[in-house]
Amino acid sequence: MKINIRHAAFFTAALLLTAAIALSRDGRLLGMTPGGSNEGETRTEWTAADGSRLISTEELAKDVLGFGGSVPLHIYMREGHVVRVEALDNYETPPFFAQVARDILPAWNGLTADEALKKEVAAVSGATISSRAVIENFRQGMEYARGTASVPNEREYTTVRSLAALATALCGLLLPLFIKSAKYRFIQLLANTAVLGFWSGSFLSLSLLTNIAANGVKTRHAALALPLLFAAFVMPFLGKKGHYCSWMCPLGSLQELLSRLPVPKINIPAPAVKWLEYLREAVWLAMMMLMWLGVGFGLMDYELFSAFLFRRAAPLVLALAAVFFALSLVTPRPYCRFLCPTGTLIRFAQGGCTCAAAAPRAIKLSLAASFAAAPLWVAVRTFV
Template identity: 40%
Template sequence: MKQNNAFIQKLMSLFFIVCMLSIAAMNRDNKLFGYDFGEADKQSAAVAVNNDTLSVQPDGSFIVNTKPLAKDVQGYGGPVPLRIHVSKDGVVAAIEAEPNAETPDFFNQAKLLLTRWQGKTVDVAMAETDKVDAVSGATFSSNAIIANMQRGLAYANRHTAQSKAADDASGTILEGSGSSSASGWTIGGIAALIVVLLGAIVPLFYKSRRWHKVQLVLNVVVLGLWTGTFVSFTLLMRLFSGGLSLAALATLAAPLLMVVVALFYPLAGKPGHYCAHVCPFGSAQELAGKLTRRKLRVPVRLNKALNMFRTVLWAVLMVLLLTGTWVAWIDYELFTAFLYSSASVWVVVLAVLFLVLSVWVPRPYCRYVCPTGTLLRGFKR
């Protein structure tokens, strides 16, 4: 009976998490698992001039909006639509980024790629796309931009050759213009998936301090510093808002497995498995703690106060998220410090301070601050 009650409590906790993230996704993007609840209103209000993808200007130039063309292409926070301005001579005159849910610091780095296509003819720009590499530290946003450019340029090329046929092609995703660079397997992605699999499976059957240290190092080096792969509110919101398409499955394989471990392992009686065996920032803190055996004793009252602080902080952040008052905080959890080339300076500084503190206090960020960890801790209560 007790086991059944515990399982029901865990199931209700998972239901609560799903409901909360669904509400947050709806408030922020008006979308849930890829379904745009505002799309019907947009279509009913649309005037039958040009179409949603193509807008022809009086001077003969035209603008391609990649939003309908690349609905299945996701950055880290969700879709990254672009508006490609093409002159009547077939030259890419300008490229604008539409509003998106990417982390501003990372997306500003990725936007530098847009200059690679500007000023080139559509044909030359299409050929240039295959040579463009993702910006280090902003891989998801970069790949999404590249994929949007591939599809947008292919559509522009088609309009140039068949201008009359373009009016009926608003929702068409051209064959052969898919995002191979954005959706294909990479060495880093495969390595991250292997490391997550090791962390998810090996501790279930094999208990070894030596192997655990190896896993911690792999988590920090591969998941953290190399690929920037971790569970955060940004990732959870991205999945609940944009869903998961086949095109993005390869790119998101490792993060998706992380989410499975974090959310569903507790149902099998393994609460905290993700935090202890997979999370790269938690691993970094644990490794730092192994530098010395001398630990600071946290007084009972202070420990209670810090736990209360974590709970109150989480509650405040949830109110900000669910009401849409300040959603941007999800982009600045300390996990993003692993993407040091693009992360905010203060995020990196705070991450370093917590790592230094973790030498004497076991996992201080995990225990007293982490909003994502607090969300997952719901399973333990």
């Protein structure tokens, strides 16, 4: 297989971009802190200002990950009973995690460690990944509190939902290589929307990519993303550019299904399409720059993918989703073509930006160099 040098260069730059954001946000790559420094090691227990025994799960459960990363807790105890549980700063999607904090954290108040460990606390519907991470953090905190070994809970939540998501992803990855049928495509689009989208919430996003770059594949949710990652970043090297966006992305699938409805279509002039594509790349570049600088990480939460988990999605996300779904009735995949930051990163990894393709060679090289150099600058800024 002949490797396209330009493709390989931009793919490497995309990896560096994602690594830079992970370093800037979480200070680690694939679960490791560059340099291996342990300065300022986190305490596990101390006495709080009100005299309570305070147990921190920052170190106890550092490998327990939610959707955006670790979700450490402070557990306050007095006379052997839980007084309150507080969540520390994390990178879970705020509207989702706010509901988790309201519904789950007070559930253990007033219980002893033994009672709290026996109590079954249900995950919040629509935020199960964050919920389970919080519950596991608390469990390990209580194991520590009663003096038993704090062994990470290795139970895997292998459910029908997970298996269905994996099967759907594998079908979208492999079957289009062998089946050339409009009827099959329609079925795959429906499965992507229903199973990967609304049922399991399995899709690529800047938030998920940053989480994987920072922590590695340590959770079931991250593992389910492996076929999606393969389609997005490896299939283009096999001559299948755009495979993920065309065959697996639930948001793109839903837009295409809506565009098939018998509604009069509008024809966007080619010059307008070109400028809208430039706008998409400008939005993406602005997001990357802000996150390189260590700010703006919350912008990742406003990609429209979370609209599939509509019971916990932010109102602004739902409103934007409604606008783009309405536009999908009259023009094909408007979010994919004119805004999607994750899709732009995938396109960039396949060989650069639309605006860069039309630029002189010197500008192309300068753009590639800047994308490669910026992550190194972030690393130096963060750790030196």
